[in-house]
Amino acid sequence: MVATRxxxxxxxxxxVRDLELPIDPFAIAKGEGIEVVAKRVRGASGMFxxxxxxxxxxxxxxxxxxxxxxxxxxHELGHYFLPGHGDHVLDAxxxxxxxxxxxxxxxxxxxxxxxxxxxxMPTMQFRSALGKMGEGFVAVEELASLxxxxxxxxxxxxxxxxxxxxxxxxxxxxxxxxxVMSESFKNLKGLTWLEKRVPLPKRTATYDFVAxxxxxxxxxxAQDTTHLHEWFGTGPDVTLVEEVVGxxxxxxxxxxxxxxxxxxxxxxxxxxxxxxxxxxxxKR
Amino acid sequence: xxxxxxxxxxRLKAARALRGLSQSELAKFxxxxxxxxxxxxxxxxxxxxxxxxxxxxxxxxxTDYLLGRSGEVSGAPTADVLFRDIAKLSADDREVIQQxxxxxxxAKKGGAxxxxxx
Numbered sequence: 001m002v003a004t005r006x007x008x009x010x011x012x013x014x015x016v017r018d019l020e021l022p023i024d025p026f027a028i029a030k031g032e033g034i035e036v037v038a039k040r041v042r043g044a045s046g047m048f049x050x051x052x053x054x055x056x057x058x059x060x061x062x063x064x065x066x067x068x069x070x071x072x073x074x075h076e077l078g079h080y081f082l083p084g085h086g087d088h089v090l091d092a093x094x095x096x097x098x099x100x101x102x103x104x105x106x107x108x109x110x111x112x113x114x115x116x117x118x119x120x121m122p123t124m125q126f127r128s129a130l131g132k133m134g135e136g137f138v139a140v141e142e143l144a145s146l147x148x149x150x151x152x153x154x155x156x157x158x159x160x161x162x163x164x165x166x167x168x169x170x171x172x173x174x175x176x177x178x179x180v181m182s183e184s185f186k187n188l189k190g191l192t193w194l195e196k197r198v199p200l201p202k203r204t205a206t207y208d209f210v211a212x213x214x215x216x217x218x219x220x221x222a223q224d225t226t227h228l229h230e231w232f233g234t235g236p237d238v239t240l241v242e243e244v245v246g247x248x249x250x251x252x253x254x255x256x257x258x259x260x261x262x263x264x265x266x267x268x269x270x271x272x273x274x275x276x277x278x279x280x281x282x283k284r
Numbered sequence: 285x286x287x288x289x290x291x292x293x294x295r296l297k298a299a300r301a302l303r304g305l306s307q308s309e310l311a312k313f314x315x316x317x318x319x320x321x322x323x324x325x326x327x328x329x330x331x332x333x334x335x336x337x338x339x340x341x342x343x344x345x346x347t348d349y350l351l352g353r354s355g356e357v358s359g360a361p362t363a364d365v366l367f368r369d370i371a372k373l374s375a376d377d378r379e380v381i382q383q384x385x386x387x388x389x390x391a392k393k394g395g396a397x398x399x400x401x402x
Contacts, residue, residue, distance in 0.1 A: 032334065037384065043374030049381060050333065051388035052361025053340060053347045058380055079366045084330035086351065092363035092385050095378050108366075 005123065008082055008111040012074070012118025015081065021125050022148040025074040028119070029057055034080065036073060046072035048079045049092060055080060063249065067150030071116050078115030079108070120149050121157045130161055136258040137243040151245065152254060156180050159256075167194075169231075169255040174200050174210055177252065188228070191235035201230045206255045209244045216246035216253055231257065238263060291352025292336075293327045299343045299350065299357070300325075313342035361392060 005013070016023050029036045034055045039047075042062045049056045059072040079085045088108045121143075129146055133139035139162075144154040155168045165185040170177045179194040200207045205224035209215055215222075226242040228235045243256045300310050300321070307321040314321075315338060323329035324339075331339070340347045346361070348354035353362040363385045 039377070039380045041374065041376030041380060043377035044372050047377065047381065048366040049363065049384050049388075050347070050365070051363040051385050052392060053337070054361075054388050054392070055333070055337075056384050056388065058384060076366075080333045083332045083335075085366065086331070086333045086336060086364075089364035089366055092365040092381050095365060095373070095381055 005118070006111070006114045008078065008114035009118035011081060012078065012115040012120075013122040013124070016119055016122050017124075019125075021129060021146050023074075023120050023122070025070055025077055025116075025119065029073065029077060032077075032080070034077075046076045048076040050089070051092070065150060067144065067148060067153065070120065070148060071150060071153055074116035074119045075109075075112045077119065078112030082111055082115055085112070117153070117157060121147055121154070123161065126157060127161050130158060135164065135261065136166070136241055137245070137256045140256060152247065152250075155254060155256060159185075165259050167231075167257045169194065169206070169257070170252055171200055171206060171210060171255065172252045174207070176200060188235050188238075191228075191232055194232055204230055205242050206244050206253060209246070210253050213251075216251060217248060219246045219248045221245045225260070226257070292331065292350060293325050295350050295352055296321070296339065297325050299339075299345045302345075302357070303343055305343075310339070310342060314338040361389065363388075 015028065026036055032055075034057055036057045036059065038061045039058045040061050042060070044060065045068070046057065046059045049058065057073055057076040059069055059076065061069060063069075079088075085108055126143070126147070129143060130139065133142045140151065140155045140158050143149075143158060144151050147154060149157075152170060159166050159168045159180045159182050162182040163184065165182060165188060167179060167181040167185050169179045176194055176196060176198050178196055185191070200210065204226050205222045209220075209222050222244040224242050226240050228238050228240055231240075239260055240257045241260055243258075245254050247254055300307070303310075305313070307325070308318050311318050311321045314335075316335065320329070320335070321339075324331050324335070336347055336350055340350055343350075345357045346354060346359065348359060348362050349357050353364075354360070365381055
C-alpha cells in the first residue's frame with residue numbers, strides 16, 4: 001500500500017532528495033540566506049518575517065525540546081518554499097491591528113506542517129531507515145533519535161509508513177485526542193475508527209497512566225498487553241502490545257499499539273476472510 | 285493583508301519589460317523552469333517567496349515592488365510576518381517582531397552607507 005503524499009510534503013521531500021538523515025533545517029535556512037533567531041519568550045512557536053529583501057525565522061525556545069524547535073524552523077521554511085504563502089501575511093508594523101483581521105489560517109498552517117514532515121522525515125530515507133529498525137515504540141525511539149525529531153511527530157510518520165498493523169493514540173486528560181493507523185491496521189477486517197474525544201477505554205495501561213499526572217510530567221513509561229476490542233470495540237480477535245509514554249510538560253500521553261511478535265498478519269486476514277464470508281453485510 | 289497575488293503578475297511583466305528580458309531569459313537568470321515565468325505572469329501559478337526572491341534578484345528590483353508593497357522599483361523596504369499559532373501571539377512576540385524588523389532595517393541602512401549590497 002502506498003501512503004499518499006500531499007503536494008506540500010512532496011515539496012519538502014524534493015528539497016532534501018539527495019541528503020541523508022538527519023536533515024538540518026537550520027543549514028537549509030542558512031543556505032537560502034535566511035537568518036534564524038531563537039526567541040525565548042512565550043507565544044507563537046515560530047514566526048517568518050520578511051523585511052524588504054531579507055528573511056528571518058524566529059523560533060520559540062521556551063519549551064526545551066530540540067525536536068519541536070527543529071520542526072518549527074522546518075514549518076517556517078514551508079512558508080518560504082510553498083507557492084502562494086506570500087499572500088498570507090500581516091503587515092509587521094501593524095501586527096496588533098492585523099491579527100484581528102486575520103482569516104483562513106488553517107490551510108496554510110497545515111501545508112507548512114506537511115512540508116516540515118517531508119523535509120525532516122522524507123519518505124525515501126525514512127522508509128529505508130524504518131526497515132532496519134525494530135517494531136513498535138523501539139522503532140519510534142530509534143528513528144526520533146536518527147532524525148532528531150519529536151516523539152509525536154516521529155510516531156505519526158512511523159505509523160503512516162509502517163507495513164505492519166500499528167496505531168498511535170495521543171490522549172489528554174481521560175479522552176482520546178486523535179489516533180493514527182498504518183494502512184494495514186486500517187485494513188483489519190471489521191475495524192471501526194477511533195473517534196476524537198471518546199473516553200479512554202478503562203481496562204488499559206493508558207487509562208491507568210493518565211490518572212497520575214506526575215507520571216506524564218516525569219515522562220514515565222509503561223507497557224502491557226491489551227485487546228484490540230478494548231480500544232476499537234470491533235475487529236479481529238487479537239492481542240496487542242500497548243506501549244505508553246508521558247510527554248512531559250506537553251501534558252499528554254502517547255500510546256503505541258502494535259501486534260505481538262508472533263502474530264502472522266496474513267493468517268489474521270485469512271481467518272477474518274472466512275468470518276466475513278458468512279457474516280451478513282449491513283448497509284451503513 | 286498583502287494584495288500580492290493580484291498585483292504580482294502585472295509587476296513581474298512590468299519589471300521584465302523594464303530590463304528588456306524575454307520570459308525564457310528571465311527564467312534562466314532566476315534559475316527557474318522555462319515555463320514558470322509565463323505561468324506567473326498569467327496568474328496560472330502562484331509563486332513561493334523563494335521564487336519571488338529569485339525573480340527580484342534576477343531583475344534587480346525589490347521584493348516589495350514585485351509584491352505590490354511599494355510603487356518604486358527600489359523603494360524603502362516594508363515588512364511582513366507569517367506565523368503559526370496566531371491565537372498564541374503574545375505581547376512579547378510583537379516586541380520580537382519589532383526588534384527583528386528594526387535590526388534588519390538598521391543593517392540595510394548600514395550596508396547602504398558602506399555601499400554594500402545587503
